[in-house]
Every structure is written in structure tokens, then in C-alpha cells.
Amino acid sequence: MRKTFMGVRLRRLREERRLKQVELAHALGISTSYLNQIEQNQRPLTMPVLLKINAVFGIDVQLFSEDEEARLITELRDSLAEAPEQISLAEIRELATNMPAVARTLIGLQRRHREMIERTEAMADQLGNQWLAGGSARMPFEQVREFFHAHNNHIEPLDQAAERLYREAGFAPRMVHSGLIERLQRLHDIRVVHAQPGSVQRRYDPDTRILHISPDLRAGQQAFQMATQLAFLEVGDLIDDLASSPVLTGSEARRLARIGLANYFAGALLLPYADFLATAEAQSYDIERLGRHFGVGFETICHRLSTLQRPEARGVPFFFIRVDRAGNISKRQSATDFHFSRVGGSCPLWKVYEAFAQPGRVLRQVAQMPDGRTYLWVARTVRRTAGAFGEPGKTFAIALGCDIRHAHRLVYSRGFDLSDPSAATPIGVACKVCERTACPQRAFPMIGRAVAADENRATLTPYPVALPGSADPR
Structure with a gap:
């Protein structure tokens, strides 16, 4: 197993808390010399020390995780693929490990650069080689995606609220549908009716207090739509607080986030965290068996499985x-x-x-x-x-x-x-950044690498990559 050296991150944490080495060493129960060796990357960060850091500071251990480092490495390789000088994997790993804030800044800068190019090209198509000034750095739906990504796709306050409601209402698997109809009527004076055939899956009329649900949906899908509407009614303030994140910079992004958070609550209500995780573990994460047990579809089960990251009860990270x-x-x-x-x-x-x-x-x-x-x-x-x-x-x-x-x-x-x-x-991430030079399925040349164009030679691999320093075959 690869040793974990996280000296720079630990030193940064100490400096942010304005602690001297001797003070942090005392809090962690280790010697000052040992702490100094860790901060200088002369000693690895061991699990006992990591758990002590978590206990003392209450921080997310993800800050020191190899998974976070791996994510930074892959995103850096993607972001630096167009760099004028080829950057080795060792250099990228060093940057991700020892200077993660710098790495994230580079990723953010390159992301905004690409988004600007894509936006300009899209505007040129629409306006005839003209472009518009202004606009946010990211589209609203991308901001929402970034919001959930920052939370590792797990929104603990909504999970807890959904579990409380599930217990208080006496819900059970495959019985949530009827329970939601009763709760909406009894607590909110809202009547659930079938909508007219069409493309609308859910439509609530606050004047008549009627919730229209498409009859084309299966029972589990109808329950999901009712639970989404219930989220706005019963945990609306919590959703508003979550949607006030600085990641969401505009009203459209915040509205989309509210809908996404309400959908999250609906999934958590139909599939309450503790019960769902226990059943998933017992059934070896068999998606179709889980769907039959809880009365929902394949996609709903898959989506919910990707959210099971409660610190004290984690599922498989999907x-x-x-x-x-x-x-x-x-x-x-x-x-x-x-x-x-x-x-x-x-x-x-x-x-x-x-x-x-x-x-x-x-x-x-x-x-x-x-x-x-x-x-x-x-x-x-x-x-x-x-x-x-x-x-x-x-x-x-x-x-x-x-x-x-x-x-x-x-x-x-x-x-x-x-x-x-x-x-x-x-497999690879995408053809433009994939390093597999011999892949016969390649659709685009690799960004930043010259193509070995040879009029007298044809290969199975599209866009063969020229070796560094090789002469032009022409």
C-alpha cells in the first residue's frame, strides 16, 4: 500500500488554526520532532494520527484522503493536456499532493478558459461570428452540478429530515404512495388527482390546492413526484438555506438547485438512508432486487446508491x-x-x-x-x-x-x-485527452500531441501519435 505524505496540507491546517508546532503536537499526542517530520514529508501521515486530527479538529478526513488526491490528479491531467510543455505524471502528482489549493486553482482557471471558448463558439454559430460580452463563468446547470459534487453527492440534513418524516408518518416499503396522498390531504389540504394526458408529470396549483400527477407514471414514480412537492412544503426553509451556497451565483442556478434538492429529499424519503443501506448490504447491492423491495425503478435505485456517504455509515462509494x-x-x-x-x-x-x-x-x-x-x-x-x-x-x-x-x-x-x-x-476519459495511443476506437487526435501523418503508411489506429522529437514523416 502506498504511503500517504500530506505534510503541506497538515502544515496549512495548523497555520490556519494559528497553532505552533508544539501546540499541535501536544493536541495530537505526538512529539514535536515527529510532527515536524510529517510536515516536511519525511514521515507518512498514519491512520492513528489522521483519526486524531479528525477527533481534535472535527474536520472531514476527505481533506487527507487518497481518493481526493486521485481526483485532483485526473482533473489536473485533463486541465494541463493543452499546456505548451508536456508535464509528467510525477510532477502532477507532486502538485496534487503537496499543493492542492494551487492544483484546484489551476483546474478552475483552465475550466473557465474552456467554458469561455465553448461559449464563444456557440455564440458565433448563432450570431454569425459575433459574440456577446458578459455572462457568468459557468452555466446555471453546471453550477448546480458543481454544488452537488462539492457535497460528494450527499446532503446529510435532507437525509435526516427524510428519515424523521418516514418514521413519524409510519411509512413502509411499497406503501409510501398511499401514505403521501393521505399526508398531503390531512396536513396541507392538498388533493392529489390524475393529470390530463400530456407531457406534465407533476403540476401543483396553489390556488385550488390540487396536485396533478401524470397517470402514465408507475406508482413509484408518482410517489417520487408527490414527495418532491412535499419537500417544498415541509422542508422548504432547509432547501432555501442549502440553495444559498456561494457556488450558486444567480437566481436561475438557485431555482435549479432547489428543484435538485427537493428531488434529493424525495429519493431519501422513498429510500430512507439507514433502512436502504442495510437492505442494499444484505442483498449485495442487487439493483433489481432493491427495486422490487422498495417499489421503485432501476434509475432511482442507482441514483440513491450514489448518495450513501454518511460518515458513520458509508455504503459503497458509487x-x-x-x-x-x-x-x-x-x-x-x-x-x-x-x-x-x-x-x-x-x-x-x-x-x-x-x-x-x-x-x-x-x-x-x-x-x-x-x-x-x-x-x-x-x-x-x-x-x-x-x-x-x-x-x-x-x-x-x-x-x-x-x-x-x-x-x-x-x-x-x-x-x-x-x-x-x-x-x-x-478505457479512457475522452478521446481528446486519452493517453492510449494504440486505441483503434480513437475519434479525435490527442490534445497537445502531434499526429504522425505518413502518406506511405496506414495503421489500424486513427491519428497515430508522433514520438517526441521524431521528424515529420513527410
């Missing part, structure tokens, strides 16, 4: 993704360090795209990223049919993944040799 046939990612949440590229596109060798060829079937994949990190992925399509003949429906592929070290806890690992590195499919 990443969740929803894509369409064109490769557009409409949802992505991560409770851990898997890196979703911001460059655009994703790897065609990823099992999530094969799911469209086998609709309704659960597919599995052990996949390895270029940095050597290996993951277990589960993917399946979900379909939402149209309300009438001739109206288009919606089909998505849902994928749930976790680091290979957690794979043994999942029923989906059965039959895989998790200790065999050669069993993993080599």
Missing part, C-alpha cells in the same frame, strides 16, 4: 451516470474519485454504450483507466414510453460504477477474477 444514444450525459453524480471529462465525449469502449444494443439487460464490465485505476461497472437501459401512438419516448443507459477494491461487495462481481489485471477492458 458513481452514477445517465447517457442517451448520442452520448450526451444528462446526469452524472460521483461519491468518489472517478473522473468525468469536461473536454467532451467519452470512451466508446465503455460498457454503458453497449447497453443500447441489448435493451433491458444488465451488463457488467471491469474497466481500467490509463492511470491504472480499475473499476467495476454495471449498465442497463431504461425506457420511458410516450403517452400515445406516434409520440416520441425516451431511452437512456444508466451506469453505476465503483472502484475495484469495493467490487467484492457487489453481486455483479461474481464470475470475475478481480485480481487479474488483464481481465480489465482498457
Whole structure:
């Protein structure tokens, strides 16, 4: 196991608390010389010291976690892919480990640079090579995504509120639907009726106090919509407080965040944290069995599994993704360090795209990223049919993944040799930043690397990469 050297982070924590070395050493129960060696990266940060730091300061141990470091490394590699000088992985790791604030600043600067370019190109398409001044650095929906990412996709106050309501109301699996109808009527004088056929899934009229729910939805989906409306009624103040985060800079972003937080509460109410985690562990995270037990769909279960990061009762740290046939990612949440590229596109060798060829079937994949990190992925399509003949429906592929070290806890690992590195499919983040030079599925040249263009030679690999210092084959 790799030793963890976090001296700079520990020194920064001490300086922020305005403590001398001797004071911090005394608080941690270690010698001043030992603390000095840790801060100088001459000694690793051990688990007993880390737990003592957590006990003394009450800080999130994620500050010193290898997962956070790995996330920074992958995001740095993405951000620095276009640098004029090639930067080695060792240099990137050194920056992420010892100067994480600088690393995050570089990532933020590059992110804003890319977003500015993309916004300019989009405006040029619309306005004929003109552009508009002003505008925020990020689109509102991206701000909301960043908000949930900053919370590791776990909103503890909403989880606690949902569990309290679940117990007080006497809810039980597959009985929440009727309970919500009764609670809305009894406590809020709101009547739930079926909406007219159409595209609206939920519509509340505050004047008539009628909540319209689409009859095309399954019982679990209807319960989710009712629970979302209940969130605005019963935990609206809490949602407002959470949506006041400085990450959300505009009214549109805050409105979108409120909806996202209400949806989070709805999922937490249908699938209360402690009960759901215990059942998931008992059933080895079998998504379809969990869906039958709680009376909700595949996507709802996957989404909820990606939120189980309560410090004292953590589930498997999952990443969740929803894509369409064109490769557009409409949802992505991560409770851990898997890196979703911001460059655009994703790897065609990823099992999530094969799911469209086998609709309704659960597919599995052990996949390895270029940095050597290996993951277990589960993917399946979900379909939402149209309300009438001739109206288009919606089909998505849902994928749930976790680091290979957690794979043994999942029923989906059965039959895989998790200790065999050669069993993993080599995938990448996105073609533009993927370092796999021999991939036959490459769709774009790698950013920052010259293409070995040779008129007299054809290879299976599109856009072969020229070796550093090689002469132009022409």
C-alpha cells in the first residue's frame, strides 16, 4: 500500500488554526520532532494520527484522503493536456499532493478558459461570428452540478429530515404512495388527482390546492413526484438555506438547485438512508432486487446508491451516470474519485454504450483507466414510453460504477477474477485527452500531441501519435 505524505496540507491546517508546532503536537499526542517530520514529508501521515486530527479538529478526513488526491490528479491531467510543455505524471502528482489549493486553482482557471471558448463558439454559430460580452463563468446547470459534487453527492440534513418524516408518518416499503396522498390531504389540504394526458408529470396549483400527477407514471414514480412537492412544503426553509451556497451565483442556478434538492429529499424519503443501506448490504447491492423491495425503478435505485456517504455509515462509494444514444450525459453524480471529462465525449469502449444494443439487460464490465485505476461497472437501459401512438419516448443507459477494491461487495462481481489485471477492458476519459495511443476506437487526435501523418503508411489506429522529437514523416 502506498504511503500517504500530506505534510503541506497538515502544515496549512495548523497555520490556519494559528497553532505552533508544539501546540499541535501536544493536541495530537505526538512529539514535536515527529510532527515536524510529517510536515516536511519525511514521515507518512498514519491512520492513528489522521483519526486524531479528525477527533481534535472535527474536520472531514476527505481533506487527507487518497481518493481526493486521485481526483485532483485526473482533473489536473485533463486541465494541463493543452499546456505548451508536456508535464509528467510525477510532477502532477507532486502538485496534487503537496499543493492542492494551487492544483484546484489551476483546474478552475483552465475550466473557465474552456467554458469561455465553448461559449464563444456557440455564440458565433448563432450570431454569425459575433459574440456577446458578459455572462457568468459557468452555466446555471453546471453550477448546480458543481454544488452537488462539492457535497460528494450527499446532503446529510435532507437525509435526516427524510428519515424523521418516514418514521413519524409510519411509512413502509411499497406503501409510501398511499401514505403521501393521505399526508398531503390531512396536513396541507392538498388533493392529489390524475393529470390530463400530456407531457406534465407533476403540476401543483396553489390556488385550488390540487396536485396533478401524470397517470402514465408507475406508482413509484408518482410517489417520487408527490414527495418532491412535499419537500417544498415541509422542508422548504432547509432547501432555501442549502440553495444559498456561494457556488450558486444567480437566481436561475438557485431555482435549479432547489428543484435538485427537493428531488434529493424525495429519493431519501422513498429510500430512507439507514433502512436502504442495510437492505442494499444484505442483498449485495442487487439493483433489481432493491427495486422490487422498495417499489421503485432501476434509475432511482442507482441514483440513491450514489448518495450513501454518511460518515458513520458509508455504503459503497458509487458513481452514477445517465447517457442517451448520442452520448450526451444528462446526469452524472460521483461519491468518489472517478473522473468525468469536461473536454467532451467519452470512451466508446465503455460498457454503458453497449447497453443500447441489448435493451433491458444488465451488463457488467471491469474497466481500467490509463492511470491504472480499475473499476467495476454495471449498465442497463431504461425506457420511458410516450403517452400515445406516434409520440416520441425516451431511452437512456444508466451506469453505476465503483472502484475495484469495493467490487467484492457487489453481486455483479461474481464470475470475475478481480485480481487479474488483464481481465480489465482498457478505457479512457475522452478521446481528446486519452493517453492510449494504440486505441483503434480513437475519434479525435490527442490534445497537445502531434499526429504522425505518413502518406506511405496506414495503421489500424486513427491519428497515430508522433514520438517526441521524431521528424515529420513527410
